[in-house]
Amino acid sequence: MTDFWLAAGLLLLLAASFVLLPALRGVGVRREHDRTAMNVALYEERIAALQEQQQAGILTDEQFAQGEAEAARELLADAEQEQSASASSGRWWLIGSAFAMPALALLLYWQWGAYDALSLARENRQAPPHSIEEVTARLERSVQAQPESAENWYFLGRSYMALERPADAAKAFNEAMRIAGRETELMAQLAQAQYFAGGKVFSPEVRSLTDEVLQNDPQEVTTLGLLGIAAFEEGRFADAVSFWERLVNALPPQDPTAAAIQGGIARAKERLAEASVEQGVQQADQPVAQATEPATAQADAPLSVTVQVSLDQALAAKVAADDSVFIFAKANNGMPMPLAVKRLTVADLPATVSLSDADAMMPQLKLSGFAEIIVQARISRSGKATEGQWQGAVAPFAPQTDAAVAVTIDQAM
CATH class of the missing domain: 1.25.40.10 (Tetratricopeptide repeat domain)
Known part of the structure; x- marks a missing residue:
């Protein structure tokens, strides 16, 4: 802040010069001139009175000369005394003003100025903050210095x-x-x-x-x-x-x-998608209301895919008979939501299941609506379809194929 105070001092000095210089040049001179004129007028009046007394015969020529000399001495003495007093009082008044003006300016700036904000701005420019903590600390100081800054x-x-x-x-x-x-x-x-x-x-x-x-x-x-x-x-x-x-x-x-x-x-x-899977699993776990349907209902049979699911022998010792097995059919277009799902247990393996349009979890998302699908099988100890420990999958294929697809669970998740 040295440059700030230096600039402020120069400005105060400049402002003081507008007061001091004219005063030094004119005030003392005018006062001295006025006092001298008054002393001269008094001297002239006294001389005129002495002349009247001389003409009236009251004063002799010698007494007149002595009175005239005495008036001249008093005129000189008064002039010297006034000049000294005027110079002294004027000088002290000007010196006091020179000190009082900067002090008053500093007091007013300290009361209503923005010194804290200026200091923070200088600090931010010279030493930018290196962390969010430093930024926060400086902002806390900013709102203290300028509490009305939104x-x-x-x-x-x-x-x-x-x-x-x-x-x-x-x-x-x-x-x-x-x-x-x-x-x-x-x-x-x-x-x-x-x-x-x-x-x-x-x-x-x-x-x-x-x-x-x-x-x-x-x-x-x-x-x-x-x-x-x-x-x-x-x-x-x-x-x-x-x-x-x-x-x-x-x-x-x-x-x-x-x-x-x-x-x-x-x-x-x-x-x-996971929530939809859980809902589909719950529907798959519910018993079929009618085991057989009239021949008229089977006339327009939905598209279905036969899936043969088996467990790799290397995993036989790592799973329990009551661990859940989920079989998914998903579209091969990156959509995470399964199209159909069935639920078994490890004890049911190997098993053959059928995934069809009738198993669709959403009416608008059926197997027959996609050119290629992926079939996956997953073992879940928790019984949740969204969690699992081992899985198996087959490459994408067209769901219209009549051949069964085989899925072997042999990979850890």
Whole structure:
């Protein structure tokens, strides 16, 4: 801050010069001139009185000369005394003003100036922060120096969120809203902070904020991301996919966060597929209501695939007879959701099962609707279709084939 104080000192010196120089040049001279003129006038009056007394015969020529000399001496003495007093008082007044002016300026700057903000700006320029902790510490000092800066409160809240301090972030965003009003971005950030500060509970306050934000801006990215997170945490995976896909569409091209959001969409779709698998397994476990159907119902038989499932002998000692075995048929297009599923146990192996359109987990997703499918078999000790220890699969094939496909469980997961 040396250059700042040097500049301030030069400015104060310049300002003082506008006062001191004219004063030094003119004030003392004018005062001395005025006093001298008054003394001369008094001297002339005294001489005139002495002349009148001389003419009246009251004073002799010698007495007149003595009175005249005495008046001249008094005139000189008064002039010297006034000059000394004027110079002394003027000099001290000017010196006092020269010191009082900078002191008053410093006092006023200390009271209403922005020294702390200037110091922080200089520090940030000369020594940039190297961690989020340093950034947060400087922002905390900034809001102390400028408590009415909504921008500083906003960035402090963002820093608190990065440090996983959502409760502090919510306080900072509230301060920013107090100053700047109910700005859409501030409300979105506040809703996100309150959601995480409340233990990922979508409270009525958070709901009110997100509703207001989307009413103002249906494509507000922070709110769409938050709604996707809340839906995912609550198991509403279809809603999570919907919110996050809207978020991806709202992001600018080449946004670096798009890849992470796409990963979240993929996970939500996987969870949605797993939930569908569990539902399909439950349906597969239910007994068939009618073992035989009328010949008229069999006239239009659905497409089916015969699968022969066996266990590699090397794994025989590693599995239990009551371990669950799941047989899946999936489309060979990357879609994670199974088309059909059947459930057995290790004790049933080897076994032959049939996967058909009638086993479709969703009416619009049938085996016959895809050119190629993949068949997998999985052993799960927990009995959950989404978990497993060993598996086997066959290469993609056309489901219209009449030949049976063989799947051997021989790989660890």
